[in-house]
Amino acid sequence: MPYTQEEQLDIAQQRCQEQGLRLTPQRRQVMALLLGHQGPVSAYDLLDELQREHQPGAKPPTIYRALDFLVSAGLAHRLASTNRYLACDHLACDHGHDAGTLFLVCDECGAVREAPMDASLRRQLNRSLDREGFRANAQPVEMHGRCQSCA
Numbered sequence: 001m002p003y004t005q006e007e008q009l010d011i012a013q014q015r016c017q018e019q020g021l022r023l024t025p026q027r028r029q030v031m032a033l034l035l036g037h038q039g040p041v042s043a044y045d046l047l048d049e050l051q052r053e054h055q056p057g058a059k060p061p062t063i064y065r066a067l068d069f070l071v072s073a074g075l076a077h078r079l080a081s082t083n084r085y086l087a088c089d090h091l092a093c094d095h096g097h098d099a100g101t102l103f104l105v106c107d108e109c110g111a112v113r114e115a116p117m118d119a120s121l122r123r124q125l126n127r128s129l130d131r132e133g134f135r136a137n138a139q140p141v142e143m144h145g146r147c148q149s150c151a
């Protein structure tokens with residue numbers, strides 16, 4: 001059974017506490033806005049919503065600080081290729097993102113699916129990078145194409 005938005009926010013709160021972090025009311029509001037979207041959303045769209053629903057005087061740094069916090073806490077993701085944000089699909093599970101996350105981005109309908117990266121794929125990728133003398137930071141991998149519905 002899927003979790004309600006309030007349950008997801010409570011899970012996010014718990015994740016923050018486990019990491020010694022604080023999910024402030026403002027960060028919680030931004031997380032709620034992210035959870036309200038089915039797919040990725042731009043920071044400026046979130047800012048517009050935040051201004052309409054909670055803080056009429058909110059400025060861009062407000063939303064970017066909150067989003068940076070949510071991403072660093074593992075509660076949200078930033079898709080670099082589209083510069084959009086989305087709530088983590090797996091808030092309630094203990095998978096972490098250490099092994100890497102794979103985002104499947106449909107160029108047709110814009111849908112994004114989050115999938116844990118297979119450990120063998122991660123090892124192969126690291127071997128390729130090692131051969132090139134390159135050490136990657138823990139970054140998600142984005143694959144663009146067509147989802148099953150659009151193919």
